Amino acid sequence: MSAQETSAPPVRQHSLDNSSASPVDGEQLTQVAVRVLTTPNAADKASLTHQTAHLWRDNRLQCSVATDNRPAAPARPARDDAVQLVEPRKMKSLGKGNTLQSRQRLVHSLVHIESWAVDLSWDIIARFGNDPSYRLPRDFFDDFVRVAEDECRHHELLRSRLEEMGSFYGAFPAHDALWDSAAATAHSLPARLAIEHCTHEARGLDVMPATILKFRGNGDEATAKLLEDIIYKEEITHCAAGVRWLKYLHTLAHESAEVDISHSAVEPEDGSSTADASGGTTASTAVAPWMEDARQFPRVEQWFHSLVKRYFKGNLKPPFNEAARAEAGFGPEWYMPIAAAAPGSAPAAAAAALQPQASLPEVAPAVPIATGA
Numbered sequence: 464m465s466a467q468e469t470s471a472p473p474v475r476q477h478s479l480d481n482s483s484a485s486p487v488d489g490e491q492l493t494q495v496a497v498r499v500l501t502t503p504n505a506a507d508k509a510s511l512t513h514q515t516a517h518l519w520r521d522n523r524l525q526c527s528v529a530t531d532n533r534p535a536a537p538a539r540p541a542r543d544d545a546v547q548l549v550e551p552r553k554m555k556s557l558g559k560g561n562t563l564q565s566r567q568r569l570v571h572s573l574v575h576i577e578s579w580a581v582d583l584s585w586d587i588i589a590r591f592g593n594d595p596s597y598r599l600p601r602d603f604f605d606d607f608v609r610v611a612e613d614e615c616r617h618h619e620l621l622r623s624r625l626e627e628m629g630s631f632y633g634a635f636p637a638h639d640a641l642w643d644s645a646a647a648t649a650h651s652l653p654a655r656l657a658i659e660h661c662t663h664e665a666r667g668l669d670v671m672p673a674t675i676l677k678f679r680g681n682g683d684e685a686t687a688k689l690l691e692d693i694i695y696k697e698e699i700t701h702c703a704a705g706v707r708w709l710k711y712l713h714t715l716a717h718e719s720a721e722v723d724i725s726h727s728a729v730e731p732e733d734g735s736s737t738a739d740a741s742g743g744t745t746a747s748t749a750v751a752p753w754m755e756d757a758r759q760f761p762r763v764e765q766w767f768h769s770l771v772k773r774y775f776k777g778n779l780k781p782p783f784n785e786a787a788r789a790e791a792g793f794g795p796e797w798y799m800p801i802a803a804a805a806p807g808s809a810p811a812a813a814a815a816a817l818q819p820q821a822s823l824p825e826v827a828p829a830v831p832i833a834t835g836a
């Protein structure tokens with residue numbers, strides 16, 4: 464155990480600067496979302512999250528497509544130095560949960576993942592909420608404000624549980640691989656939904672039952688119950704939100720006519736920009752790049768397969784939690800055709816049988832595998 468692991472937990476303090484100022488009546492939701500992302504202190508981030516969710520539910524915040532110079536989502540959310548970060552490959556094994564320190568490490572890693580999940584929820588609102596090409600209705604923002612509040616509650620509950628176990632957030636090193644997928648999908652809402660919510664969060668559903676058993680089997684019923692009764696059930700709804708809005712975008716792309724992308728935040732995948740020589744955006748009516756992409760795929764599952772191949776490194780790992788995935792709204796036709804399996808094995812044969820007829824673009828994968836929140 465390192466010196467850092469044995470030191471006393473830091474006192475939780477709120478910062479006093481204006482970067483985490485409370486939301487006010489009539490403010491734009493996307494603007495407040497940027498403020499949560501640029502708030503470095505976890506307690507301030509949580510406080511802002513709860514205040515914003517409350518105001519949003521009371522219809523006291525606005526959400527209109529940007530026609531002014533609103534602050535953009537930061538490339539990376541602000542973080543204080545409460546947790547020592549290491550490269551994923553240098554992370555020590557979390558263990559099997561058969562010692563107190565192993566269980567502390569497991570809960571610590573979940574606390575850290577949930578903290579990133581809070582930022583990911585606000586990032587999807589801040590980064591894509593102002594883009595008119597997505598035609599996002601209020602339901603979209605309802606869903607992701609709720610997800611942000613859920614993730615914040617998960618972070619706080621697990622953090623309190625970690626302290627009950629005699630440890631604290633920051634006691635162990637952690638890695639930030641989850642943000643790598645966010646960076647790789649920062650140009651595209653469908654890519655973000657496919658990778659963060661339908662892949663990483665779905666993977667979280669696959670491994671959650673075994674994680675719960677790890678705690679229960681080692682006598683830690685309190686952590687097992689917290690995961691089973693609250694977090695697991697709510698994570699299914701987060702996956703469902705990803706599936707729901709990916710389906711929405713696929714339908715929109717196939718049913719709509721051309722869309723004005725003059726204020727689009729979407730960057731074409733070739734790296735070119737819609738900005739004109741004067742630095743402004745070119746007022747034009749055209750099909751947004753993401754729509755052109757979606758229109759290559761008659762079925763949303765095929766589009767999902769293509770997005771995973773482009774933005775996720777490797778195949779999806781079985782075994783899958785079929786019941787939880789079905790509850791979230793996606794069946795085996797979504798994941799079996801891109802599942803990792805040994806040639807000739809039963810899963811490989813099943814995957815081949817479900818493989819869609821349309822060919823998928825061959826694009827280099829970009830993101831390492833990580834487990835979602």
Ligand SMILES: [Fe+2]
Binds near residue numbers: 613
């Ligand atoms: Fe969560």
Ligand SMILES: [Fe+2]
Binds near residue numbers: 580614664701836
């Ligand atoms: Fe989640």
